[in-house]
Amino acid sequence: MHLFAQKPFAVSALSVLGLLATAPALAAEASCETKLGQMINTTIPPPPSPKIGSVILFTNNFENTNTPAAVAARVRELVPTRAGNTPPFIGIDQEGGRVQRLNEARGFSNRSSHRTLGRLGANTTESMGALLSQDLLAVGASWNYSTVVDLCVEGNPVINALDRCFSDNPVTVGRLGLSHVLGHIHSGQVIPTLKHFPGHGSTRGCDTHINPCVVTKTREQLFAEDLAPYRYTLANLDTSARRNHEEFVRSRGLTNQPYVERFPAIMTGHLLLPNAGLRNSNLPASLNPEVVTGWIRNELGHKGLIVTDDLSMGAISKHYSPDDAVILAIRAGNDSIMITNALPDNRRRFDSTADQEAFLTRICGKADAALLARIDESYRRILENKVAYGVMDRSALPAFDAGDDANIPDLQQDANRFQATGAPRSSEPCPVNPAASGA
DSSP states (O other): OOGGGTSOOOOOHHHHHHHHTTHHHHHHHOOHHHHHHHHEEEOSSSOOOTTOOEEEEOGGGGTTOOSHHHHHHHHHHHSOOOTTSOOOEEEEOEEETTEESSOGGGTSOOOOOHHHHHHHOHHHHHHHHHHHHHHHHHTTOOEEOOOBOOOOOTTOTTTTTTTOOSOSOHHHHHHHHHHHHHHHHTTSSOBOEEEEETTGGGOOSOOTTTSOEEOOOOHHHHHHTTTHHHHHHHHHHHHHHHHHHHHHHHHHTOOSOOOOOOOOEEEEOOEEOTTSOOSOTTSOGGGOHIIIIIIIIIISOOOSOEEEOOTTSHHHHTTSOHHHHHHHHHHHTOSBEEOOSOOTTSOOSOSSHHHHHHHHHHHHHTOOHHHHHHHHHHHHHHHHHHHHTTGGGGGGSOOOOGGGGGGSTTHHHHHHHHHHHOOOOSSSOOSOOGGGOOO
C-alpha cells in the first residue's frame, strides 16, 4: 500500500489557490535586489540576508545534535522566522544511501539508496520518497535535492560508484523517478529535485566538484537515454498526481480539497556536451541557454523551478568569476542559483550578511533589460512555488514527527534486509548491467 493511502498529507488547497493569484502583484512591487535575492541559494554561515530566497543545510550545520527535535531546533536557530519577509526555502540533500544529511547519527532512520530502490520496485520507491519528504518536514525543511535520475554507468565515480542511481535502463529510471517524485509531491510541502541534468551518470572518471565533466553523447543519444527519465516523469506527473489526490480524497471522504498542480525542480549539472550540436559547446550545461531554456523549458515543457548545481564547485569557480557565473546562469534560464561557501581552495564566498547584500547590489548594477526580465520571470516562479508548497505560511500546515515511520513498519526494514542480502524483493529486473551502459 502506498504511504499516501495511510497518512493524511492534505493542505488547504483553497488557500493555496488564493495565494497563487497574488504572486504577480508581489513581483511587480519588489526591487531588483529583492527579486535577485530570492534566486540565490546559499549556505550557513554566514546568517542569510532576509533577501536570500533559499538556504541549503549540510552536516556541519547539525553538529552536536542527535535527535530530530534537536535538529529542528537548530534549523529554527539558523533560519529564524522574520515578520514581513518572504520565508526561504530550506533545502537538504536527503537522497538516502550515502548522501543523507538526516541519518542515524541525528536520530533518523537511514534511508535506502537509489540502487536498492531500483530492485525493490515502484510502490516501495514512492513510499520511500514520502519518507524522505517526511524527514525534511520533521526539521522544517521544504526542498529535497533528490530524486537522482542519472543512469548507472560503469566507471562513474560519483553516481554509479556511490549507488546514487536506480538503473542503467532509461525506462526503469523514468518509472522509478516518477514514483520517487510522487512520494514527495503528495505531501504538498517538499519539493523534490530531478538531477543532474542532462546526465552526470554518463560521465567517466570525473567529478564536477573538481573540474567540468564531459558527456560525449550526441543530442540524439542524450534525448533517447539520459533525458528519457525526465521526459517520462514530466509527461506522466500530472495524471499520476491527480489520481493519487482523488484516491486520497475519496478514501478520507474529504470535501473542499481541490487538486493543486505541483512540480519538481530540475537541477542543472556542470557538464560539457561537445557532440550535442550546441552553438556554444564551451559553456557547461548549467550556464547554457540552449540546454536550460531550449531543452528543459521548451522541449521537455518543464513548468517548475530550475536550480543550478553549486556554482562554487571547481567546474565553475576555476573558470568563471562569481559575478559572471551568476549572470550566465540567470541568462541561461535557471531560477535558483546555488552558490555556497564550499570553494575548492577553502576560501569563503560570503563572510557576512553584508557580503551577500553587496553581491546582490553589484549584480543588479550590471543588469541590462534582458537580465532584469529574466529575474522577474524567475522571481514570479519562485513565489508561485513557495505558495504551492506551503512555504509562505508553514503555520497552516499539519505537523509531522519522526515517529511517523510506524505507519509503515516493514518498508525500511525490508529495504535494509535487501541491502544486506542482495535478495530480490520484486519482479523488476535488477537494474545494473554495466555491459549495456554507454558513455
